[in-house]
Amino acid sequence: MDKNTPIKEYLPALAVGAIIIILAIAAPRFLRVEPSTPEDVSSNALKSFENDCVNLVLKNGDILPACASTDAMRSTYHLDARALLVHEQQRRIDTAQKINQGELTDGGEYRQCLKRGECVEIPGMNTDIDPRTPEGKAARAEFQHLVDNGSITEQGCNAIDLCRALVKIGIIPQPPPLAMEP
Secondary structure: OOOOOOHHOHHHHHHHHHHHHHHHHHHHOOOOOOOOHHOOOHHHHHHHHHHHHHHOOOOOOOOOOOOHHHHHHHHHHOOOHHHHHHHHHHHHHHHHHHHHOOOOOOOOHHHHHHHHHOOOOOOOOOOOOOOOHHHHHHHHHHHHHHHOOOOHHHHHHHHHHHHHHHHHHHOOOOOOOOOOOO
C-alpha cells in the first residue's frame, strides 16, 4: 500500500477479499455431501427420518411434506434415502454371498454374524426349514435370487421397512431397482 494512494482505491480489492472469506466460511454448508450409509447420518436425523418417513407411512399411509420426495428428505434430514436403501440391499446381497460361499456354514455362525452386525437377516434363511423340501426350496427362493442376480425381489422389498415405505411414497417402483443403481 502506497502512502500517497487514497484508501478508496483499495475498496474494490478489499470487498473482493471479504466476499472470498465469507464464501470460504459458508461454502461447506452449500457443498454438503449427502451421506449414503446409516453410519454417515447422525443418529438423531436417522431416527427422525425413520419415524417421519418410514414408520408413519407404513403405519397409516400419511406422507409428511418432508418425506414426499428425495429432495425434501435430503433437505430436511440431510440424507439420501435411495442410497440408504442401496446400502441395505447390498448388505443383504453380501450376507447371501457369504452363506453361498461357505463362510457361514451353520445356523450358529449365521446368528453370530447377525449379532455382530456384519450380516442382516435374509428372508428364507430360517434354519428350521429343510432346504431339500418344497417348502424349504420356496423359502430359499429370495436367498437364491440374491446370490444369482444381486438384487432383491418384491418379496425381499416387503421384508425391508425402508423399501416398503419408499414404494408407498412413490419414490421407487415395485419391484425395486437393482441394488447397484444410484
